[in-house]
Amino acid sequence: xxxxxxxxxxxxMYVDGELQPxxxxxxxxxLDQNPELKNDLHAYELTKLTPDNAITFKGNxxxxxxxxxxxxxxxxxxxxGIAAGIAAIFFITIFRFITTxxxxxxTKDQVVSVPHNNVEKRVQxxxxxxxxxxxxxxxxxxxxxxxxSYPTRGNLEAKRDVKHKETTSAPTEHNIPxxxxxxxNKIEATSLNQLTSKPxxxxxxxxxxxxxxxxxxxxxxxxxxxxxxxDDLKKQQLxxxxxxxKNGLDEKVLSVKIEKRKLILxx
Amino acid sequence: xxxxxxxxxxxxxxxxxxxxxxxxxGQVSDAHDVVQNGFEVLWGKxxxxxxxxxxxxxxxxxxxxxxxxxxxxxxxxxxEMPEQSITPANPDLKKILxxxxxxxxxxxxxxxxxxxxxxxxxxxxxxxxxxxESQVKVYLHRARKTLKDYLVSVENII
Numbered sequence: 124x125x126x127x128x129x130x131x132x133x134x135x136m137y138v139d140g141e142l143q144p145x146x147x148x149x150x151x152x153x154l155d156q157n158p159e160l161k162n163d164l165h166a167y168e169l170t171k172l173t174p175d176n177a178i179t180f181k182g183n184x185x186x187x188x189x190x191x192x193x194x195x196x197x198x199x200x201x202x203x204g205i206a207a208g209i210a211a212i213f214f215i216t217i218f219r220f221i222t223t224x225x226x227x228x229x230t231k232d233q234v235v236s237v238p239h240n241n242v243e244k245r246v247q248x249x250x251x252x253x254x255x256x257x258x259x260x261x262x263x264x265x266x267x268x269x270x271x272s273y274p275t276r277g278n279l280e281a282k283r284d285v286k287h288k289e290t291t292s293a294p295t296e297h298n299i300p301x302x303x304x305x306x307x308n309k310i311e312a313t314s315l316n317q318l319t320s321k322p323x324x325x326x327x328x329x330x331x332x333x334x335x336x337x338x339x340x341x342x343x344x345x346x347x348x349x350x351x352x353x354d355d356l357k358k359q360q361l362x363x364x365x366x367x368x369k370n371g372l373d374e375k376v377l378s379v380k381i382e383k384r385k386l387i388l389x390x
Numbered sequence: 391x392x393x394x395x396x397x398x399x400x401x402x403x404x405x406x407x408x409x410x411x412x413x414x415x416g417q418v419s420d421a422h423d424v425v426q427n428g429f430e431v432l433w434g435k436x437x438x439x440x441x442x443x444x445x446x447x448x449x450x451x452x453x454x455x456x457x458x459x460x461x462x463x464x465x466x467x468x469x470e471m472p473e474q475s476i477t478p479a480n481p482d483l484k485k486i487l488x489x490x491x492x493x494x495x496x497x498x499x500x501x502x503x504x505x506x507x508x509x510x511x512x513x514x515x516x517x518x519x520x521x522x523e524s525q526v527k528v529y530l531h532r533a534r535k536t537l538k539d540y541l542v543s544v545e546n547i548i
Binding site (some may be wrong): 171 | 393396397400401405406407408409412418422425426429433484487490491502503505506507509512527530531534535538541
């Protein structure tokens with residue numbers, strides 16, 4: 124019930140928008156019955172504030188967030204990591220290349236001394252004044268000759284010792300390659316001294332070194348098949364196939380079994 | 391609340407909060423700091439505040455901060471609102487209302503602002519200001535009567 128004692132409360136609730144529709148109707152009826160109080164309604168309506176849209180938060184972009192995570196590490200670390208990886212691969216490649224070249228040089232040196240199986244080695248020593256001492260390594264049809272000038276007595280004695288060992292001990296397939304290496308090494312070691320010293324005059328003598336067959340068990344040059352991770356039997360079989368192909372297949376049948384499937388090639 | 395919702399709150403409520411804080415503190419610079427602090431608090435508690443309650447949360451933080459700032463100052467001067475003589479030739483109602491608002495205490499002023507600027511109900515204002523609904527109603531009506539009396543007196547002068 125709206126009365127003259129409580130009408131202001133209803134007017135303020137009306138201004139605040141808190142009255143129910145029925146209460147609003149009751150208020151309007153009361154004011155119609157008391158028109159002198161309508162000025163109060165007008166005055167309270169004037170107290171209602173309106174926002175000042177001219178006031179704005181300038182720079183609210185600074186309040187925006189892009190992500191909840193903070194970047195602690197250097198943001199460009201990935202680029203440095205990739206660069207370091209490329210550099211590491213580059214240097215490793217160069218290192219391996221250099222190492223491979225050195226190995227090849229060393230292998231060539233070894234091949235000169237003992238290049239193949241079943242090498243027939245013949246060492247001939249001639250006496251002074253013949254200024255050339257020759258060491259002949261014969262491989263069936265080909266011969267490799269190393270010449271050393273100005274033989275000396277010590278050199279010859281060393282050779283004799285070596286030859287004595289060669290003659291006293293039966294040449295076997297195991298010790299003969301070592302023996303040949305010793306002879307060649309001694310000749311090479313003494314040859315440097317001979318270059319600076321005058322040759323001694325020795326009575327002509329002839330030391331005949333019997334030729335013998337040397338079965339050299341040196342490391343053969345590895346074939347492609349030897350590098351494969353398969354057992355030795357299969358490697359040997361593949362080597363045989365390669366040899367046959369290399370020597371020419373003549374009326375042969377090549378059968379290759381690949382995972383339960385057999386491939387037969389006739390030539 | 392995720393980052394996207396938080397940014398939406400910034401875009402939507404930064405200006406209303408600044409207007410509210412300006413009227414509460416009486417200084418734009420203070421209001422700016424208060425609003426910025428309010429969003430920092432919201433960001434820190436974004437996992438606990440859902441988007442639908444973010445506006446009330448922001449107004450609550452800004453209201454408390456504004457009241458604290460106001461009470462720390464010995465005297466409030468509305469420097470951003472230069473005083474103008476109320477003469478019959480310049481009867482600017484808005485200016486008169488600003489002066490009338492300055493007559494209210496900080497709490498009553500905040501209640502009027504929340505009601506008129508944002509249209510909150512008595513209950514919602516009570517949540518923001520930690521008052522009961524009946525307290526909000528009483529304080530707000532008292533403030534409204536003060537404003538009306540000031541306007542009537544000015545009109546009488548005019």
